[in-house]
Amino acid sequence: MAQITLKNLAHSYDPTPRSEADYALKEMDHIWEDGGAYALLGASGCGKSTLLNIISGLLRPSHGRVLFGETDVTDAPTAARNIAQVFQFPVVYDTMTVRENLAFPLRNRKMDPGYIKARVDQIAAMIGLEAELSRKARGLTADAKQKISLGRGMVREDVNAILFDEPLTVIDPHMKFELRTQLKSLHREFGHTMIYVTHDQTEALTFADKVVVMHDGRVVQMGTPEELFERPAHSFVGYFIGSPGMNFFEAEIAGAHAIVNGVEVPLGATHGPVPGRTRIGIRPEFCVLDRAGGLPFQIRRIEDVGRHRIIRGEVMGTEVNITVPEGTEIAADATRILFAPEKINVYADDWRVAPLGEEM
Amino acid sequence: MDKTLNNKAWFLVAPVLVLVAFSAVVPLMTVVNYSVQDTFGNNQFFWAGLDWFDQMLHSERMWAALGRQAIFSAIILAIEVPLGIFVALNMPKKGFWASVCLVLMALPLLIPFNVVGTIWQIFGRVDIGLLGYALAKLGIGYNYTANAFDAWVTVVVMDVWHWTSLVALLAYAGLQSIPEAYYQAAKIDQASRWSVFRYIELPKMQGVLLIAVLLRFMDSFMIYTEPFVLTGGGPGNSTTFLSIDLVKMAIGQFDLGPAAAFSLMYFLVILAISWVFYTVMVNLDKAEGK
Amino acid sequence: MMRSPKQALVMTLYILFLMVPIYWLINMSLKTNTEILGSFTLWPRDLTLDNYRTILTDPSWYMGYVNSMIYVVENMVISIAVALPAAYAFSRYRFMGDKHLFFWLLTNRMAPPAVFALPFFQLYSSVGLFDTHIAVALAHCLFNVPLAVWILEGFMRGVPKEIDETAYIDGHSFGSFFVRIFMPLIASGIGVAAFFCFMFSWVELLLSRTLTSVNAKPIAAAMTRTVSASGMDWGVLAAAGVLTIIPGALVIYFVRNYIAKGFALGRV
Numbered sequence: 001m002a003q004i005t006l007k008n009l010a011h012s013y014d015p016t017p018r019s020e021a022d023y024a025l026k027e028m029d030h031i032w033e034d035g036g037a038y039a040l041l042g043a044s045g046c047g048k049s050t051l052l053n054i055i056s057g058l059l060r061p062s063h064g065r066v067l068f069g070e071t072d073v074t075d076a077p078t079a080a081r082n083i084a085q086v087f088q089f090p091v092v093y094d095t096m097t098v099r100e101n102l103a104f105p106l107r108n109r110k111m112d113p114g115y116i117k118a119r120v121d122q123i124a125a126m127i128g129l130e131a132e133l134s135r136k137a138r139g140l141t142a143d144a145k146q147k148i149s150l151g152r153g154m155v156r157e158d159v160n161a162i163l164f165d166e167p168l169t170v171i172d173p174h175m176k177f178e179l180r181t182q183l184k185s186l187h188r189e190f191g192h193t194m195i196y197v198t199h200d201q202t203e204a205l206t207f208a209d210k211v212v213v214m215h216d217g218r219v220v221q222m223g224t225p226e227e228l229f230e231r232p233a234h235s236f237v238g239y240f241i242g243s244p245g246m247n248f249f250e251a252e253i254a255g256a257h258a259i260v261n262g263v264e265v266p267l268g269a270t271h272g273p274v275p276g277r278t279r280i281g282i283r284p285e286f287c288v289l290d291r292a293g294g295l296p297f298q299i300r301r302i303e304d305v306g307r308h309r310i311i312r313g314e315v316m317g318t319e320v321n322i323t324v325p326e327g328t329e330i331a332a333d334a335t336r337i338l339f340a341p342e343k344i345n346v347y348a349d350d351w352r353v354a355p356l357g358e359e360m
Numbered sequence: 361m362d363k364t365l366n367n368k369a370w371f372l373v374a375p376v377l378v379l380v381a382f383s384a385v386v387p388l389m390t391v392v393n394y395s396v397q398d399t400f401g402n403n404q405f406f407w408a409g410l411d412w413f414d415q416m417l418h419s420e421r422m423w424a425a426l427g428r429q430a431i432f433s434a435i436i437l438a439i440e441v442p443l444g445i446f447v448a449l450n451m452p453k454k455g456f457w458a459s460v461c462l463v464l465m466a467l468p469l470l471i472p473f474n475v476v477g478t479i480w481q482i483f484g485r486v487d488i489g490l491l492g493y494a495l496a497k498l499g500i501g502y503n504y505t506a507n508a509f510d511a512w513v514t515v516v517v518m519d520v521w522h523w524t525s526l527v528a529l530l531a532y533a534g535l536q537s538i539p540e541a542y543y544q545a546a547k548i549d550q551a552s553r554w555s556v557f558r559y560i561e562l563p564k565m566q567g568v569l570l571i572a573v574l575l576r577f578m579d580s581f582m583i584y585t586e587p588f589v590l591t592g593g594g595p596g597n598s599t600t601f602l603s604i605d606l607v608k609m610a611i612g613q614f615d616l617g618p619a620a621a622f623s624l625m626y627f628l629v630i631l632a633i634s635w636v637f638y639t640v641m642v643n644l645d646k647a648e649g650k
Numbered sequence: 651m652m653r654s655p656k657q658a659l660v661m662t663l664y665i666l667f668l669m670v671p672i673y674w675l676i677n678m679s680l681k682t683n684t685e686i687l688g689s690f691t692l693w694p695r696d697l698t699l700d701n702y703r704t705i706l707t708d709p710s711w712y713m714g715y716v717n718s719m720i721y722v723v724e725n726m727v728i729s730i731a732v733a734l735p736a737a738y739a740f741s742r743y744r745f746m747g748d749k750h751l752f753f754w755l756l757t758n759r760m761a762p763p764a765v766f767a768l769p770f771f772q773l774y775s776s777v778g779l780f781d782t783h784i785a786v787a788l789a790h791c792l793f794n795v796p797l798a799v800w801i802l803e804g805f806m807r808g809v810p811k812e813i814d815e816t817a818y819i820d821g822h823s824f825g826s827f828f829v830r831i832f833m834p835l836i837a838s839g840i841g842v843a844a845f846f847c848f849m850f851s852w853v854e855l856l857l858s859r860t861l862t863s864v865n866a867k868p869i870a871a872a873m874t875r876t877v878s879a880s881g882m883d884w885g886v887l888a889a890a891g892v893l894t895i896i897p898g899a900l901v902i903y904f905v906r907n908y909i910a911k912g913f914a915l916g917r918v
Binding site for chain 2: 769
Binding site: 077079094095149152 | 549
C-alpha cells in the first residue's frame with residue numbers, strides 16, 4: 001500500500017503536441033493519500049480514463065512522473081505496480097469456474113493453495129457468489145460476471161491500489177447500491193487505496209471520502225463531498241455536482257457586496273479586488289422566495305421530485321432554480337429571491353476566489 | 361433470439377429447396393440407382409441389390425484409398441490448425457501492415473485448384489522449379505514424381521500453403537473480437553503469455569476454429585484437383601485419395617456400379633463426421649447464448 | 651504496427667512461404683521456353699511477354715476466362731437470390747423440420763464433387779444443358795447455396811427482430827421491407843456471401859470441366875491443353891496460371907478492409 005504522487009503529470013496522444021488543446025491530460029500535481037477512497041468524477045471524454053490508465057500503467061504518460069510511495073513507477077509495467085483494476089464491462093475467463101476466476105491473480109503469484117482457498121471463499125461470501133463457486137463463468141448473467149470482476153480486483157490483499165473504471169455500468173440499479181455499500185465496507189475493512197472512476201455524481205459522493213472532479217483534461221477540484229457542495233472551486237463543479245446545479249449571476253464585487261444588475265447582494269465575507277469575468281454562484285438549496293428584497297424572480301414552473309420541489313424560474317433573463325422542502329407553501333405574490341450570504345461563492349473566469357481571511 | 365413459429369416460412373425456403381433438389385437430390389438418386397444395378401453395356405441394367413456395397417466393403421483398393429485419405433486429412437489438420445493459430449497470433453492488429461498481410465494471405469485461397477497444382481508441379485520440379493532445384497543443390501535427393509514419400513511431402517506442403525491462411529484468417533477474426541480490457545486485465549492479474557492464450561484467446565477463437573476445422577476437414581477429405589494435377593495420384597497409387605480413385609473408377613473405367621456404391625459410402629463417412637462437428641458447434645452456440 | 655520484431659519475423663517468413671511459389675510462376679511466365687528448360691535463373695534474363703500474347707490473342711485461350719467469368723457471376727447471382735429469403739426464414743422463424751432442413755442443406759456443402767461429377771454429366775446432358783454456362787453455374791450451386799444460406803443466416807441473426815416489427819407497423823409490405831430496409835442492413839453479409847460464392851466457383855475445376863467441352867470451357871480446363879506431343883509449353887502454362895490469379899487478387903484488394911470480418915462468416 002502506498003501513497004500515489006502525480007508529479008507534473010501530463011499526457012498527449014499526439015506525439016508532437018503543439019497547443020494545450022492537444023493534451024488529453026493537462027499538467028497536474030497531486031498526491032493521493034494511502035488508504036483513501038477516491039472517486040474520479042467527470043463527464044465522458046474529460047480524461048478520467050486516461051488518468052486511470054496512467055496510474056495502472058496501461059498507458060505511459062508523455063510528461064511527468066508517477067510515484068508509488070517513494071518509488072518512481074512511471075516506466076514500470078502494470079504487473080510490477082501491484083495494483084488491481086476492475087473494468088467497465090465484465091472481464092471474466094469464460095472457461096474457468098467462478099472459483100478459478102477469483103483464484104487466478106493469486107495463483108499467478110504462486111500463493112499458498114490453502115491461503116488461496118480461504119481467501120477466495122472470503123471474497124465469494126462478500127460478493128454473494130458462494131453458491132456459484134464451482135460453476136463455469138460462461139453463461140452467468142452480466143451482473144454476476146461483473147461481481148466476479150470486482151472480486152478478482154479485491155482478492156489480493158497486498159495491492160498498492162484498486163482502480164475501478166465505471167464498474168457498475170452493467171449492474172442493475174438495485175444491485176448498484178448494494179455493491180457500492182460492499183465496496184465501501186471493504187475499504188473500511190482492508191484500507192486499500194481505492195480510485196473509483198464514474199460519471200455519476202451519486203456514485204461518487206456516496207463512495208468516496210474525497211472526490212476528484214475532472215473537466216477538460218484537468219483536475220478542477222479534489223475535495224470532500226461537502227467541500228464540493230459548499231465551495232465548488234470551479235464553475236464546472238458547481239454545475240456538475242448537485243441537482244439542479246449551481247445558479248450563476250454576472251456580478252461586480254465590491255468588498256462585502258456583489259452588485260447584480262444594479263441590485264446590491266450581501267456576501268458572507270469580504271473580497272479583495274477580483275480580476276476578469278466575475279460571477280457569483282449560489283446553490284438552489286440556499287435560495288428562498290420572498291415578497292420583498294433581493295432580486296426580482298419570475299416562476300416558470302414547479303417540479304416535484306420526491307423529498308423536495310424544484311422551482312424553475314428566471315431572474316432578469318438568467319435561468320435560476322430554487323430547491324424547497326416538500327410541502328412548502330409557495331405564495332402567489334412571492335416575486336423576489338433571497339440568497340443566504342455565507343453560501344455565496346465568487347468566481348473569476350470560472351475559478352473560485354477565496355474571500356479575505358479564508359484558508360486555502 | 362426467440363423465433364416465431366410460422367410454417368409459411370416454407371415459402372421462403374422453397375426456391376432453395378427446388379434448386380438444391382435439382383442439383384443434389386436428382387443426381388444422388390442417379391447414384392443410388394447405379395449402386396444397386398449392374399450393366400453389360402447397351403443401357404441394359406440388372407438389379408444387383410447390395411452386391412456392389414458388399415464388394416466395395418471388401419475391396420482392398422477402397423480401404424487403401426480411405427486409409428490414405430484419413431492419414432492425409434489428419435496430417436493437414438494437425439499442421440494447419442496450430443500453424444494457422446500461430447500465424448494469427450503474430451499478425452499485426454491494425455494499420456497498413458495488417459491490410460498487407462490480409463491481402464497477401466488471402467491470395468492463395470482464390471487461386472483455382474488446378475493452378476495451385478500447377479504452381480507446385482513447377483515449383484517442385486528438379487529441372488525448372490526453385491524448390492526442387494534448391495533441394496537438389498543441397499544434395500537432398502528429391503523427386504516427387506518417383507518417390508512416394510517426396511510426393512506426400514509435396515502434396516502436404518501444397519495443402520498447407522493453400523489453406524493455412526483460411527485457418528489463420530478465421531482465428532484472426534476471432535482474436536479481433538476480444539476487447540482490449542481482457543488483455544489489460546490479464547496484465548494486472550499477472551497472467552503468463554500461455555495463460556492469456558489458454559484462457560482468453562483460445563476460448564474466444566473456439567467458435568471460428570470449429571468452423572475452420574470443419575471446413576478443412578470436409579475440403580481435405582474431398583480433395584481432388586490439386587493432387588491430381590501435381591502427382592496424378594502417383595507414384596503408383598501413393599497419393600490416390602478417395603476422390604481421385606472414385607473419378608478413376610467412374611469415368612476412367614466406367615465401373616458405374618462399384619463407383620456409385622463407393623460414392624455413397626464416401627458421402628456417408630463425411631456426413632457422419634461432419635454431423636458430429638455440427639452438433640458440437642450448435643451446442644456451443646447455445647452455451648454462449650445463455 | 652508490428653508489435654515486436656519476433657512477430658514481424660514470423661509474418662515475413664510466412665508471407666515469403668506463400669509468395670515464393672507465386673513469384674516462381676510469374677517468373678516463368680515471363681521467360682521463353684528455351685530459358686526455362688535451358689538454364690536455371692532466378693529472374694528472367696530474356697524478358698518476354700510472348701506467353702501472354704499467345705493467350706490474349708487466341709480465342710480458344712481467352713474465351714476460357716470469359717466462360718469462367720460468366721458462370722461465376724451467374725452462380726453468384728443465383729446463389730444469393732435464393733439464399734436470401736431462405737436465410738431470412740431460418741433466422742426468424744421456427745417451422746416444421748427447420749433444423750433438419752438446415753443440416754440437410756449443409757450436407758450438400760459436404761458432398762464430394764467427385765461423387766456428383768458423373769450424375770451431373772448425365773443429368774445436364776439429358777436436359778440439353780451440357781456445355782452451357784448455366785449448367786456449371788447450377789452445378790456450383792450445390793456447394794455455394796448452402797454456404798450462402800449459412801453465412802447470411804449468421805449475419806441476419808445479428809439484426810434485432812424489432813427492426814422487422816417496426817417496419818411492418820410503419821406499413822411496409824414484406825417485399826418492400828426486405829429490399830429497402832433489411833438488405834441494406836446486412837449489406838456486408840451479402841458482400842461476404844458473394845465473395846465466398848465467387849471464391850469457390852472460381853477455384854473449382856472438377857465439375858466445370860466435366861460439364862463443358864467447347865462453348866463453356868473454363869480457363870482452368872483450357873490449361874490442360876499445354877501438354878502436347880512436343881512436351882509441355884511451360885511458359886504459356888505459367889502465364890495462363892498468372893492470369894487466373896489476377897481476378898482473385900483484384901477481388902481481395904477491393905474487399906481488403908472486410909477480409910477479417912468476412913472470414914468470420916458473421917459468427918464472431
